[in-house]
Amino acid sequence: MSIDIFLDEIENRKKKEISDLDKELDDKKSAAGIKKNTAIKELQEHYSKEAKIKSEKEASKIVEAGKLEAKKILFDAINKNLDSTFDKIKQELGNYVKTSEYKKKLQKMAETAKNTLGDNPVIHCRDEDKAVFSGQDITIGSSIQILGGLIAENNDGTKELDLTFEELLRTHEDEIKTTILEKIL
Helix, strand or coil, X not given: CHHHHHHHXXXXXXHHHHHHHHHHHHHHHHHHHHHHHHHHHHHHHHHHHHHHHHHHHHHHXXXXXXXXXXXXXXXXXXXXXXXXXXXXXXXXXXXXXXXXXXXXXXXXXXXXXXXXHCCCXXXXXXXXXXXXXXXXXXXXXXXXXXXXXXXXXXXXXXXXXXXXXXXXXXXXXXXXXXXXXXXXX
């Protein structure tokens, strides 16, 4: 009997050890599961933050590219408007040279040339404008292809005064553009 008791005791001890090992295994499984879930949660948070940062950067790039494109479109539109306006100004000047007011303005330009360059300057102008200067103490030079106005030079050709419409437009281009832009914007 003593062997039976001894075997029973071994059997009970074995069952207890198996039970303890099962419990320890369950605890380790539970701890591993918690550790796994924590690690997964941390990784999800990390990559979620990283994805958010990257998406915000990309969105910012897209917005800035859109703003730049909008500015480019606006700039192109303004330039086309300015070009169109300068074409319209040249067209209006083409009509202006047909008026009697233009002929008076041309004579004032010749007076300015005399005052600036001295008596009897050489005047270069359009063929159509040469008649304006007949009977005056002005030497008519060669014909030039311009919208209107004149180019005057002193007798020895060392000084020149460009009063052509093209030159006046060029020298006052910034003022004209500023005025136009103020009206557009």
